Amino acid sequence: MTQMKETPMTNSTSQPPQGAAVSLENLVRTYGSVRALDGLTLKIDPGEFMALLGPSGCGKTTALRVLAGFELLDSGRVMVDGVDLSDVNARKRDMGMVFQSYSLFPNMNAVNNVAFGLRMRKQSSEVRRKKAGELLEMVGLADQAAKYPHQMSGGQQQRVALARALAIEPRVLLLDEPLSALDAMVRAELRDQIRQLQQRLAITTVFVTHDQEEVLSMADRVCVMSRGHIEQVATPAELYARPKTAFVAQFVGISSRVPVVVTDHEVEVFGQRCPVRSGDSSAVTGAADALLRPEDIAIEVDPDGKGFVTRKSFLGAMTRLVVQIGEISVRVDVRSDVGSDIELGSHVRA
Ligand code: ATP
Numbered sequence: 001m002t003q004m005k006e007t008p009m010t011n012s013t014s015q016p017p018q019g020a021a022v023s024l025e026n027l028v029r030t031y032g033s034v035r036a037l038d039g040l041t042l043k044i045d046p047g048e049f050m051a052l053l054g055p056s057g058c059g060k061t062t063a064l065r066v067l068a069g070f071e072l073l074d075s076g077r078v079m080v081d082g083v084d085l086s087d088v089n090a091r092k093r094d095m096g097m098v099f100q101s102y103s104l105f106p107n108m109n110a111v112n113n114v115a116f117g118l119r120m121r122k123q124s125s126e127v128r129r130k131k132a133g134e135l136l137e138m139v140g141l142a143d144q145a146a147k148y149p150h151q152m153s154g155g156q157q158q159r160v161a162l163a164r165a166l167a168i169e170p171r172v173l174l175l176d177e178p179l180s181a182l183d184a185m186v187r188a189e190l191r192d193q194i195r196q197l198q199q200r201l202a203i204t205t206v207f208v209t210h211d212q213e214e215v216l217s218m219a220d221r222v223c224v225m226s227r228g229h230i231e232q233v234a235t236p237a238e239l240y241a242r243p244k245t246a247f248v249a250q251f252v253g254i255s256s257r258v259p260v261v262v263t264d265h266e267v268e269v270f271g272q273r274c275p276v277r278s279g280d281s282s283a284v285t286g287a288a289d290a291l292l293r294p295e296d297i298a299i300e301v302d303p304d305g306k307g308f309v310t311r312k313s314f315l316g317a318m319t320r321l322v323v324q325i326g327e328i329s330v331r332v333d334v335r336s337d338v339g340s341d342i343e344l345g346s347h348v349r350a
Helices: 060-068 110-120 125-138 154-167 184-201 212-218 236-241 246-251
Strands: 022-031 034-044 049-053 075-080 095-098 172-176 204-208 221-226 229-234 256-263 266-269 272-275 286-292 307-314 318-325 328-335 347-349
Touching: 022 060, 034 060, 034 075, 034 229, 049 060, 049 184, 049 212, 060 095, 060 172, 060 204, 095 154, 110 125, 110 154, 125 154, 154 184, 184 212, 204 212, 212 236, 221 236, 221 246, 229 236, 229 246, 246 286, 256 328, 266 286, 307 347
Parallel strands: 049 204, 049 221, 095 172, 172 204
Antiparallel strands: 022 034, 022 075, 221 229, 256 266, 256 286, 266 272, 307 318, 318 328
8 A cells, every 4th residue: 555655745834734715605607508506605614625425417516617717607706715716717726636537647757747837837947846756755656756647557647646736735626536537445545645635734625526435434524416506515424414405315325215204293113203303393294204324223033023124235344134114115234243144035123
């Protein structure tokens, strides 16, 4: 495994690093009849790692490209540290971007790729060489400086792309599915390393991905989007435990939908009465749908039980069962040592 190094980046001041505050205000971007961004408003704190998550076509990439200055807005403002950048050219926004396709210059070796932005900023060759060297060391590639992109693995190329994005000391780091093209092992490794580096440099970061595991493990907060607007902005744990809408509950994590009846701020699920949290339930009585997390359902083998196990998948520490109860099918996670004793077709009580 390649380790990232604790090398400090050359900084013009000795101040501890502090990221920029980003404010996206009522962004609207249409393409013909499609409202890719439909009044999106989002505040990102200095040094925060914000993930944009949502189904394909919900506007994540458009939001990132608008922030970078690659897309124009129909209306709304992009503010960074209180300054309106909406009409500022992408090159002058001081943002570093890493794409899914590594997008390195094929005719430049690693060190020259990293130094590219510094050359554009007319830094001396000595500063360029020193800084590119430091950054390559930071991403664990000091020994690969002379290699060209085609001589490096996908993970190494993406590290070079990250070093290149950081070289200009960007005010905001934009990551557009940077791990999607990598295999699972490299992805997990690079995920941790990007997060460590981002925290160490305290750089405000916006990350777009489809991968929920990436989002939940990396982000300070997640912005869940649907059709160009925001459904919820919250920490990963809050999103999972207290989704504000059915869309978020179903999109983040796994859940099973069970029809229930709500009476007196309680709901009956599989014969068991559960309280409905006050605040969430004030307007709800009568028929509703409950969304149940697989780890929140307990089952017991019982020959008289109304449910029976129709599927069983071993996931390592946990085993996921699909249990049919009448017309409802629910997913249930049990510890694998418990799951190994439950046969397919067993009758169970939930
Ligand atoms: P994905 O996860 O599939 O990349 P996304 O959430 O990033 O999707 P966007 O790429 O932002 O979504 O697209 C949002 C909507 O805007 C989609 O309906 C898309 O088809 C449309 N769109 C994006 N760019 C253009 C364009 N250049 N011309 C026309 N329509 C576009």
